Amino acid sequence: MRALAHRSRPAAYTAVPAWIVVPAAIGAAFILLPLLAMALRVDWPRFGALVTSESSLAALGLSLRTSAASTVLCILLGVPLALVLARGRFAGQRLLRALVLLPLVLPPVVGGIALLYTFGRQGLLGQVLTVAGIQIAFSTTAVVLAQTFVALPFLVLSLEGTLRTAGTSYEAVAATLGARPSTVLRRVTIPLVLPGLASGAVLAFARSLGEFGATLTFAGSLQGTTRTLPLEIYLQRETDPDAAVALSLVLVAVAVIVVASTYRRPPGETAAPREPAPEGARP
C-alpha cells in the first residue's frame, strides 16, 4: 500500500486498516484467476481454426447481429422509459421502477418462460400474432426479444441516473427561451445525457451478447437462426472442449473491450457537464 501511495500526488490519510489488503487481494484473485485458468487451457496452435469454423462464425455473426438489434430496441424503448421515471411524477412511479428493474435479478430462464407465455403460439399476444400469420417463438426475432428483455433495465438504470444528475435547470432555461418540450428533448436533454446513454447502450449490448438462459428457453438452439455464441459454447463443451474454451476467450475479449470503453472515465464525469469555474472576466 505504501508503494502505491507514491504515484502522483501525496496521498491523503485513509482510515482503511492495512489487513484489508489481504481479503481484497483474495477477492480480486477470485475474479481474475478463473479467467487466467481458462486462458491457460486455450489450444493456441488451433485457436484460429477453432474460432473460424463454420458453426463458430455463424454463432458469432448471429450474436453480433441480434445484440445490435436488441441494443437499438433498448434505446427506442429505454429512453422514453428512463425519461418518464426520472422526470415524471405519478402514482405508482416507484413500483414501476422496481418492476422494470426486475429482469436484473430474475433468473433468465424465468424470463424465457415468461416470454414464451407472452409471444409463444399459445401465449397472451402469441395467439393474436399466430392468427395474423406471425410466428415469433424459436425464431431470430425471439432471440432479439429475449436479449432486449434482460438488457433493457441496464440502459434504463444508467440513463435514469444520468438524467437525475443532469437536473432540470438547462431544460428550464431552454423552455423560457421559447423551446417547446419536444425541442427541449431533442436539442438539450438528449445531447446532455449522451454519455450516459452511450454507456447504457454499451452495457445493454454486452448483456445481450452474453444472454443464454432466456434465449435457450424462448428461442431454442437452431444453428444460424437462434444459436448465439453462448449457446454454441455450451454445446461445444460436450463435443469439443477446446473449441468451447477458444470461443469463451473471444467473449471475454469482447467483454473487456466493452467494459474498458464504458469505465474509462471515473463515474460522475460521464454524467452532467460541469459549469466552468467562475473567475474574473477579462473580455
Next chain:
Amino acid sequence: MTFTFEATVAARGFDVSLALAPGQTVAVLGANGAGKSTLLAAIAGLLRPEAGSSQLGGTVLFDAAAGTWVPPHLRGTVLLAQEPRLFPHLSVLDNVAFGPLAAGASRRHARETARHWLAEVEASALAGRRPGELSGGQAQRVAIARALAANPELLLLDEPLSALDVHAAALLRRLLTRVLAGRRAIIVTHSVLDALMLSDAVVVLDGGRVAEAGPTREVLARPRSRFAAGLAGLNLLHGTLGPDGLSTAGGQLVAGRFEGADGVPAGPGAAVFPPSSVSVFLAAPHGSPRNTFAGVVTELEPHGDQIRVRAGDLSAFITPAAAADLALAPGVEVFLVVKAAEVAIFPV
C-alpha cells in the same frame, strides 16, 4: 399593454401582486427567502401558483380561477439566472441562436440574429468558442445576449451579477444599463447600486409579501421597510460628474470607481459607499487615493457590535474602543475618510 401579476403559493408563504408599465424596469429587493425567486419562477411558468392571475400585454399567463395556465415556452418571458447556464454542448453562437431557432427562424437567420446580439454585448470574438472555455464574466455576457435574442416581452433577471467578481460585475452592470433601457424587465438583486442604476421602480419583498414599493430614488431616499433602510444606510452623495469624479453642490470633489458608460463622465451623478468603509480621524490625514470629508458629529448610535457615527449626511461604522479613544461626542469636529476604490460613482 401593462404586465400585471398577483399570486399565492401557500407552501412558500408567498402572496405578492405587482404591475409594470411597458419599458419599465423594476428591481425586486429582499432578504434571502423573501420570495424573490418564487416570484420569478411563477412569472416564467416554472412554478404553478394555487391562486391568482397574471397578464402580459393582453395575453393571460395564468388565471387560477379560470384554470388557465400557459406553459413557459409560450410566455415570452426569458429568465436570466445567477449562473449563465449556457448549453455546454453548443457553441457560443448556437447558444445565442437557440431562442430564434426555437421560435421558428431558419438556421441562417437565427445565426444572423445571434451575431447581432453578440455584437451588442461586445462578445462577437467569442462566437466560435465552447461555454467551457469562457470566464464567468464572458459566460454571463453571452447569457445576456442569448436572453435578448429570444426577444422577450418581459426579461426576468435573478441576481445576474452576484456570481461575478467586482471587476466583471462593474463591466456587466454598465452593459445591462445600456440593454435594459426602454425594455420591460424585473431584476432581483441584493445591490443598491443595481437598483439605482438599472431600475425605475423598486419592490421590497419581506416574508413573501410586498413590504414597500415605489420609484427607486424615493424608496431609497425615504425607506419605510427595514430591508430598504439597511440598503439606504449607504452613504449617497449627489452632484455633477467630471473626469476626476463627482463634484458635490458643496464644492467637494469625490474620487471613485466610475460605473457608468464609456466616455468622459458628465452630467448629474451620484456617489455611493458603505459606512463600513469609512474611517474617522480628528485631524485631516494625507494620502492621495482617499476622499476626506470634514464634518461635525451629530449623532452616535449602536449598530450591532459597532457604533454608527453620523456627521451631516454621512455616516461611518467604528468600534466602541475607537469611539472611546477619539472621545467622540456630538459637536466634535471630525474628518471622515474613505478610499477612492470603495466609492462607486455613476450617472443618474
